[in-house]
Amino acid sequence: MTQSATDQNNRRSGDDDASTGPDGTSVDAPQHSALRGWLAVVGLALGVFSFVTTETLPIGLLPAIADGTSVSVGTAGFLVSGFAGVAALTAAPLTVLAGRVDRKWLLVGLMVVYIIGNLLAAAASGYALLLTARIIVALAHGVFWSIAVSIAVRLVPERHTVRATSLVLGGISLASITGTPLGTAVGQSAGWQVAFLCVGILGFLVLAATLLFMPALPARGSGSLSALPHVLRHRALRVAIGVTALIMSGHFLAFTYVTPYLEEVTGVRSSLIGVLLLVFGVAGLVGNFAAGALVGRNLRATLIGSTGLLSVVMVVMYAGGAGLPLAVTMLVCWGLLYAALPVALQTWVLRLVPEESEAASSLYVAAFNGAIGAGSFIGALIVDASGPRPTMLATAAFAFAAMLLAAVRGKR
Incomplete structure (x- = not known):
């Protein structure tokens, strides 16, 4: 940019x-x-x-x-x-x-x-x-x-x-x-x-x-609603919003029901759930600031790598979640990788339409918040039908789809 x-x-x-100098140029x-x-x-x-x-x-x-x-x-x-x-x-x-x-x-x-x-x-x-x-x-x-x-x-x-x-x-x-x-x-x-x-x-x-x-x-x-169709004409922005919808739906699909997963699949005592969620949050804080350095170097690689690795983590949680050490390790990895995504996605959106960055961001926010509801709803259907474990596999599928969309269509 x-x-x-x-x-x-x-x-x-x-x-x-x-401030402005005598010659009209900007002064630090x-x-x-x-x-x-x-x-x-x-x-x-x-x-x-x-x-x-x-x-x-x-x-x-x-x-x-x-x-x-x-x-x-x-x-x-x-x-x-x-x-x-x-x-x-x-x-x-x-x-x-x-x-x-x-x-x-x-x-x-x-x-x-x-x-x-x-x-x-x-x-x-x-x-x-x-x-x-x-x-x-x-x-x-x-x-x-x-x-x-x-x-x-x-x-x-x-x-x-x-x-x-x-x-x-x-x-x-x-x-x-x-x-x-x-x-x-x-x-x-x-x-x-x-x-x-x-x-x-x-x-x-x-x-x-x-x-x-x-x-x-x-x-x-x-200040005009016509800015929305204007920014939506940008193909790359539509791709970015699509990636946001996929990865955030996938995340909340599983994370909304992580407590029953840990209790029923991993066998964690309810008194320890708060500690594990705290661990997830600390990992997210570390991942958030690590993402700042990575996004600055290569935004696209960070986005593709984070979504791809997240899909692998979720597959491992689906297959090996019954083991406490492995489940906790994957929970930490989940926190690290997920936290990188809002930084990468928001930076991507801001770079695409700089002349209407806030209109573009508003569409990103709409996709993000809509994904919270959609992901939680899909997760509820899965949990009611088959229990919390399959939510991890579903999230892996969403993350993999987001990675493919970013890799194939998100070159800008």
Whole structure:
């Protein structure tokens, strides 16, 4: 991706931090502005952590929420699947319609919506109000994911864009390690409303970081829904979205049911499941930052290698999952490989349509969130029919298909 010298300087600290010399050429921003840019990137990573924690928070609290709102556990589960569905359906149109809003103030608005939604959930005593609160947060969720990485790469020098991407997306793994488990623990000890209150308060920290460190970033989008068919004309982007849909559907197909797999196939005691999921999350955090270096060197090879190796890992889990040492080893490999994929896929999408990067990202986010629901649904059908073990083989097939699509059609 080639950029002019002016664009490089602007991205180094944000569009408003670049100054202009007497001859009209761009002058490097002072060092403190570069620091401010990285602090803003950290704020974005904290935002990712917040949104992922909020999205998955009900998973560990479904029985308590169901009991507290007088609904079935299945109905309570819609707080997760419905959240993902709303985010998938609204990410693209809302992001495009907000295409002319300064990115700093768009982030401020999204965090205000996030805070309101979570505080409303904390005050809810009935299911209808809780579901409404979740829908409010989901509307902000899709837009935030669509713009977070594209903003991050504008805040740092071009040579550090992949590093900024991996730092922002590191919030996913960090949420898996600390955010969701801590939220579950708080909800179980103090009540699920308190858990939502805590994530709402976390939103104030992200809002403060945005106001303090984020420079003004003029919008680059068209602000028109016509941007969506425009970006979809790019064959390579359609391939990238297809690869995203395949690999994320495959991942959530198996990962949603990893607990029954470990209990029924591997024979792990229920008291150890949390430890193994923590191990998975730590492996993911390591894989996320390792992917930053690999993607910077060879994006396509990283993507093809990660999906191909993931298919092998899942076959091994299907065939040898009854052995605890082998299953745990493969779980670690799964965490390492999966964490590399969002970094590679998001970087790929941003490089394909730089003139409408956020519209392209919104389609990626829609595919990602839609895959969560689709994969979980397919996994449920498999588990009900044959138990959790075949989900690993199904995931291997999805990963292999993603590898073939990336290798054959994803040359750009």
